[in-house]
Amino acid sequence: MKSTALRTPQPARTPAGRAKDKILATAFRLFYAQGLRAAGIDTIIAESGVAKATFYKYFPAKDDLILAYLEKVDGVWTGQLHAAAEAAGPDPADQLVGLFDALATACRRDGYRGCAFINAAAESPSGTRVHDRTVAHKKKISAWIRDLAVQAGAPEPEQLARSLALVLDGGLASGVLDGDPASALTARNTAAQLVSVSLGAKP
Incomplete structure (x- = not known):
């Protein structure tokens, strides 16, 4: 049975x-x-x-998972920056400003907590695999911005790239601290002025 x-x-x-x-x-x-x-x-x-x-x-190990997470974030954020730049048109000068539209989109997202790489760097001691990965990401973004600056004819592309990268990181942080997506527009306007001055036009 x-x-x-x-x-x-x-x-x-x-x-x-x-x-x-x-x-x-x-x-x-x-x-x-x-x-x-x-x-x-x-x-x-x-x-x-x-x-x-x-x-x-x-x-x-947990760091293996963190590195995989950062790799995924890198792909997503880099893709958003490139898409925003390309949407601004073929002119590299316009793309240097247009890439900041990705910042505006990010700051409006529910649950926005700023830049995942800046957050990760703050939690990871210098010299660790995780901290090194955050530095590599920032260097890659800065190098891409510098290439656009060169294509735009900036006389000092390295300086312009550093300035724009700082504005981008500042906008990412301000979106959390201020809790106001409008900070992204301020960052974009600042970027437009920097590009205009760098290329010799009136801001």
């Missing part, structure tokens, strides 16, 4: 092929919202719905 006893339902397991993506998506949300150190591994495992062994298979 077959047993009619009710069996306790077993929790659904995440397919192996999706586990890494679910972990990274959960980390992306929690790291940005709570900070790198405040978002614990146990919480990420629980909310991603994967087994602990599966988590450590893909990310042996």
Whole structure:
């Protein structure tokens, strides 16, 4: 005679092929919202719905997950900056100003907490893999801005790029401190003045 006893339902397991993506998506949300150190591994495992062994298979250390998170953020933010610049038209001078439209979009987003790389740098000691990754990101963005400045004919492209990068970072921070998306417009207007002066036109 077959047993009619009710069996306790077993929790659904995440397919192996999706586990890494679910972990990274959960980390992306929690790291940005709570900070790198405040978002614990146990919480990420629980909310991603994967087994602990599966988590450590893909990310042996927390810094490995943080680096994967920063890599994802890099792709998203860099893509948004490039798209905003290209939307301004083919003129490199216009693109130097247009890239700031990405800042306006970011500051209006629900749950905005500033630049993920600046936040990560603040939580990571100099010389660590995580801090080095934040520096690499900033250098890459600055190099791209400098290339645009060269194409625009700026007599001092390095100086212009540094100034615009500072305005961009300041706008990212101000959007959090002021809680006002209008800071992005101020940053854009400042960028327009810097580009105009650098290229020899009246601001």
